Amino acid sequence: AACSSKTRNAALHPLWQSPLTIPGGTRQSPINIQWRDSVYDPFLKPLKISYDPTTCLHIWNNGYSFLVEFDDSADKSIIVGGPLENQYRLKQFHFHWGAINDWGSEHTVDSKFYPAELHLVHWNAVDYPSFEDAVMEGNGLAVIGVFLKLGARHEGLQTLVDALPAVRHKDTVIEFDEFDPSCLIPSCPDYWTYAGSLTTPPLTESVTWIIKKKPIEVDEDQVNLNFTLLPQRCSEPVFHQQFSGKTQKLSVFSEIC
Numbered sequence: 001a002a003c004s005s006k007t008r009n010a011a012l013h014p015l016w017q018s019p020l021t022i023p024g025g026t027r028q029s030p031i032n033i034q035w036r037d038s039v040y041d042p043f044l045k046p047l048k049i050s051y052d053p054t055t056c057l058h059i060w061n062n063g064y065s066f067l068v069e070f071d072d073s074a075d076k077s078i079i080v081g082g083p084l085e086n087q088y089r090l091k092q093f094h095f096h097w098g099a100i101n102d103w104g105s106e107h108t109v110d111s112k113f114y115p116a117e118l119h120l121v122h123w124n125a126v127d128y129p130s131f132e133d134a135v136m137e138g139n140g141l142a143v144i145g146v147f148l149k150l151g152a153r154h155e156g157l158q159t160l161v162d163a164l165p166a167v168r169h170k171d172t173v174i175e176f177d178e179f180d181p182s183c184l185i186p187s188c189p190d191y192w193t194y195a196g197s198l199t200t201p202p203l204t205e206s207v208t209w210i211i212k213k214k215p216i217e218v219d220e221d222q223v224n225l226n227f228t229l230l231p232q233r234c235s236e237p238v239f240h241q242q243f244s245g246k247t248q249k250l251s252v253f254s255e256i257c
C-alpha cells in the first residue's frame with residue numbers, strides 16, 4: 001500500500017511549505033542521540049513529575065496524529081527539576097509512529113529507530129502569559145520523549161488505545177478524563193537532555209528536550225496504532241528527517257538503575 005514506502009514527497013503538502021529546516025538553525029530536532037556524545041552533567045537534577053488526572057480533557061485527531069489535551073489554566077499538572085529553571089505545565093501529549101515496526105520514532109539512539117515515540121509537551125507559564133507565546137521562546141517548551149518498544153502489553157496505554165476507534169476520523173474529539181500520563185513514563189530516572197526545536201514545522205527552536213533513556217514496552221496490537229488511524233496516515237506525508245548539523249550539548253542524567 002502507499003503507506004508502506006518509507007519516504008514521502010513532503011514538498012507537496014501545504015503544511016510543509018515552510019522550510020524543512022530553519023536556515024541558520026542552531027538547535028534543530030530530532031537528532032540521533034549518540035551515547036558517546038553525551039556528557040554526564042553533575043548539576044542535572046532528577047525530573048519531578050506531578051500530574052493531576054482530573055486535568056485530562058479530550059483526545060483530538062488532527063489528521064496527522066492524535067493528541068490528548070489537558071487543562072493548563074493552573075499549575076495542576078507540572079514538571080520541575082531536571083534541566084529546567086522553573087516549573088512547566090502539561091499541555092498535551094501525542095505519539096509518532098510508522099507504518100511498519102522497524103521505524104516510527106523521531107529521535108534515534110545510536111542510529112537505532114524505535115517503533116514509536118511519545119511526546120509530552122509542557123510550557124513555561126512562569127515566564128510567558130500563554131502557550132502560543134511560549135512556543136516562540138527559547139525556554140518556552142519542555143518536551144519529555146519516551147521511546148516505545150515491542151514487548152509486554154502496557155495496561156495504562158490500553159485505556160487510551162481502547163478510546164482511539166472513536167477518533168478514527170480527522171478532526172474528531174472525544175472526552176477523555178481521569179487519565180494520568182505518568183503511567184507512560186518509565187520509572188528509571190535516567191534521561192538525555194539538549195536544547196532543540198519542534199520536530200515538524202514551524203520547527204521553532206523553543207524546546208528543552210528531555211528524552212528518557214529507558215523505553216516503555218507495549219505489545220504488537222498497541223503499537224500498531226496505524227490500523228486505528230490509517231486513513232489519515234495514508235493521506236498525510238510522513239516526515240522523517242534528522243539533523244546531523246551541530247546541535248547543542250547533549251547532557252545525560254543517570255542514577256544507577
Ligand SMILES: NS(=O)(=O)c1ccc2c(c1)[C@H]1CCC[C@H]1[C@@H](c1ccc(O)cc1Cl)N2
Pocket residue numbers: 119121135141143197198199200201202203
Ligand atoms: N513533535 S513536537 O512535540 O516537537 C511538536 C511539533 C510541532 C508542534 C507541536 C509539537 C505542538 C506542541 C507545541 C506547538 C504545537 C504545534 C503548534 C505550533 C505552532 C502553533 O502556532 C500552533 C501549534 Cl498547535 N506544533
Ligand SMILES: [Zn+2]
Pocket residue numbers: 094095096119199
Ligand atoms: Zn512530537
